[in-house]
Amino acid sequence: MKTGREQWGSRIGFILAAAGSAIGLGNIWKFPYITGENGGGVFVLIYLGCIALIGTPILIAEILIGRSTQKSSVSAFSDLAGKESNWRMVGFLGVGAGFIILSYYSVVAGWAMNYTFMSITNFFEGKSAEQIGATFGTLFTSADINLLWHTVFMVMTIGVVIAGVKRGIEKWNKILMPLLLGIFLLLAIFSIFLPGWKAAVNFVFYPHLDKLKPSGVLEALGHSFFTLSLGMGTMITYGSYLNKKTNVVKSAVMVSALDTGIALLACLVMFPIVFSFGHDPSAGPGLVFKTLPIIFGEIGNIGMLLSIIFFALLVFAALSSAVSMLEVTTAYLIDEKGWSRKKATYITGGAIYLFGIPSATAGANTIFPDWAGMYGKNFFDSFDYLASNWMLPLGGLFVAIYAGWFMDPMLRQAEFKGGTKFTQSWFYSVWLFFLKFIAPLAVILIIAQRVGVIDIDKWI
Ligand code: PHE
DSSP states (O other), X not given: OOTTOOOOXXXXXXXXXXXXXHSSHIIIIIHHHXXXXXXXHHHHHHHHHHIIIIIHHHHHHHHHHHHHHTSOHHXXXXXXXXXXOTTHHHHHHHHHHHHHHHHHXXXXXXHHHHHHHHHHTTTTTTOOHHHHHHHHHHHHTOHHHHHHHHHHHHHHHHHHHHHOIIIIIIHHHHHHHHHHHHHHHHHHHHHHTSTTHHHHHHHHHSOXXXXXXXXXXXXXXXXXXXXXXXXXXXXXXXHTXXXXXXXXXXXXXXXXXXXXXXXXXXXXXXXXXXXXXTOOTTOGGGHHHHXXXXXXXXXXXXXXXXXXXXXXXXXXHHHXXXXXXXXXXXXXXXXXXXXXXXXXXXXXXXXXXXXXXXXXXXXXXOSSTTHHHHHSSOHHHHHHIIIIIIIHHHHHHHHHHIIIIISOHHHHHHHHHTTOOOXXXXXXXXXXXXXXXXXXXXXXXXXXHHHTSOOHHHHO
16 A cells, blocks of 8 residues: 555655664764774775675666565565566565664664763773773673663664654754764864874775785675665665656765765774874774774863764664664565554664674673584674674575566666656666676675685685
């Protein structure tokens, strides 16, 4: 039933909501630390290539699929490919990925909440870089504090999703996304004056080929999906609340550009601090929490204020992404099973909360003490690895194959051009070429290399 379905209030509302989904912990927490772990430059270059050549074409495809069916992921595939079609599995894969990612995403958002409160108490003032580094370790290993924040964050996420698309998601993004960009620009200016600025720029932008680990390529690919919220039906679902008048291509390109801009800015803010204070760029998941407070602590009252604003905005950036993950599972149950929004949100949100508990306590290692010994990574990292590096790229691959090879060409073209002023079709042809050939091939090659079916090093 198409009547009565919620819609975004405006085009800019959609762009900000989609950007709100894309911009999150992925940009500010994850991208800098995996860049650090993978040696900088080359990793960044591969990541940018993945965003431009694979991510953005798939982003356009996801939004188109959503808009043309006005349905969330699983139902969209039922509509396009048939009720019995195996393509529905792509939708289910996404629902599963959303479930997994949100469960540990909430834990990281909890760290940001804890840091917001530490900022309010002016905790960082007068602390040395070592003390600030050690603080993160203490937080990471405290099961009860992590559980508390995980609970608070999931309650907030459920609250926003219950309020619905327009009132809940769109309203807040309109205010908070521009603010986030503003504070990052301000912090970047601070960083330029640090002694480590040059070393940081060199680290982030100069491709030191020897530093890339083979696993880094898969990680760059996985992260390009993670950061654009691709491969799990988020953008299909958000596209489904979009009217036919909106220019999808332009919106998608803007979302990609904003997302990439914030990720690079985050690096340019953080790495100068890392190099100025002799920190290790490969400090792992604690990077943002171990670096920024050093600067905040050094600049007195303004530092305290900036610190509060920064971590609070990080929480909101995380919330707007978390909301988009929960929306995928919720919209599936609403569209497919006819549940009310309230019931769907409570039940899925509750289940995700429970599944997140072992991640919240991963640092304390209380729930599955043998996990890391058996799987080589703790519970939290194992599921991050599974969802980001495997489920999202596979989901994205199938979306590209479906939209490129199986979707009704007339419908695809009409949706692509709807709302645009394109008179020539070259842009459409370029997009289709990327969707049909480049994106699937690249994903397949990277996965084949990763599982050892091929060895690209030998070809070069
Ligand atoms: N894109 C979000 C981020 O970068 C995470 C996300 C992944 C959100 C998948 C929705 C779907 O933080």
